[in-house]
Amino acid sequence: MGKGRDIMAVTAADLENAIRGGGLELHLQEKVNLKSGMPAGFEALVRWPGSGSFPDEFVPLAERSGLATILGDWVTASAARIVADIMRDKEGAKLAAGVSGGLVAINVSGIELSDPSWHRRFLSTLADRDVPPRLVSIEVTETGIVNDEDVALGNLDAVRDTGVKVAMDDFGIGESGLAKLHSFLHHISAVKVDRKFISGLPIISGSGSGDVSGIDNGIDNGLRFEFLKWVIGIKRISRGSGDGLTVVVEGVENEWQADMLRQLGADVGQGWLWHRATTASSAVESASRRLRTALDGMKSRAA
Secondary structure, three states: OOOOOOHHHOOHHHHHHHHHHOOOEEEEEEEEEOOOOOEEEEEEEEEOOOOOOOHHHHHHHHHHOOOHHHHHHHHHHHHHHHHHHHHHOHHHHHHHHOOOOOOEEEEOOHHHHOOOOHHHHHHHHHHHOOOOHHHEEEEEEHHHHHOOHHHHHHHHHHHHOOOOEEEEEEEOOOOOHHHHHHHHOOOOOEEEEOOHHHHOOOOOOOOOOOOOOOOOOOHHHHHHHHHHHHHHHHOOOOOOOOOOOEEEEEOOOOHHHHHHHHHHOOOEEEOOOOOOOEOHHHHHHHHHHHHHHHHHHHHHHHO
16 A cells, blocks of 8 residues: 555545645656657656655546645645756756657646636646647546547547647556547557566566567467557558557556567657656656667667
8 A cells, every 4th residue: 555644544635735735746757669668758647745645536526626726726736847947957848849749748637627617727837837738748538538528529629729639648558448449549649558568478488588479379468469559550540541540558667568569560668677656856867867878779780
């Protein structure tokens, strides 16, 4: 459960005080281009230090208690401040220049998307910090879109038209994911595959790095692997003659998994192999080192 008081003692009033009183922190987790090894941006993840409560506990608490909107507004404002700080730094500006899908990704809840005024507040917050919308992306779950589909899609299109990238998060765990993906293709630019589809795949003993030929064909592993292949393959036809969807896979924890995803053609990985979620300054420092290493490697190969 972690250190601090027991989650049962955490109330909606505690959470509201944390939101309004500076008790929350926004951490960043790196995303990495699987082909080039270059940074591919960050996901912003909210943390509540000292509470003993994890996001999968206090975020639902916010939704149940009517705090989802103020929590979401706090996350957006904090992320905008972080992006502005990154852009004032020379190394940070280099990072932003190399990322095409939004420097920092913000999770947006279905409750927020069900509010017709959400897109105006979101864009106003970015403008207040002089943050160009192209530097921000948002991640929404399938269920977040279908709660009030017309309003949600209107919100997504409004921010997308300004340059904000939109990704469908946790893809594969919703009940109607395949059908809804078809409906949402014109509203999103990326799909994030839930971590469970890679965490269950074993490293094949004695096989080459990332060799998928020896994957156990048991039902669970077989289904996970076939799902990964399907999602990665669908990006090639998702935009006709265009670039197709960007496929991001969460939960990458070892080099074998990363190599397997490269072989299958996934675009971006995210997970503990590269970095855990950490403070913004630490995450930017790590990504800057990764960028320098990748660029040095390109120069060496070109020499």
